[in-house]
Amino acid sequence: GWLHAIKAHNTPVVCVVVYGNRVYEDALIELKDILIQCGCIPIAGAAFIGEHSFSSEEIPTAEGRPDASDLKHAESCGRKIQEKLTAILSVEEIPELTIPGSHPYRGDSKLWIVDFxxxxxxxxxxxxxxxGCPVGAIDPENSTLIDTEKCITCCACIKHCPTHARTMKPGLVKEAQLRLHTLYKERKEPEYFL
Structure with a gap:
């Protein structure tokens, strides 16, 4: 993918992932590994919370995130990264970044191929x-046609439809939306690793 096309030479980077208040699993360590392969030197990592892509007005999950508190966390993280960079004279001095995660990566990262x-x-x-579809899964000439092989179930099309014509059908994704709303109501806070 495009991420693997990044070319760097001992370039300091900050690894950041955003997740919808469930879990970020191995996303952060996987990003770190990819960036190292591209020639980057990770100096920090962070996991922030955003409104879940399945969230809706009726069935919200992490609604309104990131919020003011999240932005304060981001600002604090940025200051700590700046302090770390200021204290380093050369990239050779950057210590290896420890980020939680597993090798091999846990879970199945295959996307659902579902007409939902x-x-x-x-x-x-x-x-x-x-x-607005980030992967071009919707036919621009006939927006009722959706390529389920391309669709990443991000729900951007549902969220941005001005006439509210797009909704989730009953089934796998709708059931997941309800589970997320029920099981992940408790607020999670951003995490960062320096």
Missing amino acids: IAVSDACNQCGICAE
């Missing part, structure tokens, strides 16, 4: 969903 989006007659073919 219903498009109602309220769709006026405005194309906002196709423009």
Whole structure:
């Protein structure tokens, strides 16, 4: 993928992942490993919380995140990284960054290939969903057509539809949305590693 195309030469980097208040599993250590392969030197890592992509007004998960408290955490993290960089005279002095995670990586990172989006007659073919789809899974000429092989279940098309014509169908993704809402209500705080 595009991340592996990064070319660097002993370039200090900060590894940052964002997750929807469930768990970030091995995402941070995997990012660190990829960036090292690209020639970067990780100096810090952070895991921040954002509203879950399955979140909705009716069934929220991490609604409104990142919020003011998260931004204060980010600012504090940034200051600590700046202090760390200021104290280092050369990249050779950067100690190896310890980040939680497992080798081999846990879990299955395969995306679901599932037809989960219903498009109602309220769709006026405005194309906002196709423009906003990060992987081009929606046909710009007929936005009711979705390539489920490309779709990453990010729900951007649902969130940005001005006529609310796009919704989740009953099934696997809708059930996951309900589980996330039920099981991950407790607020998680950002974590950072220096």
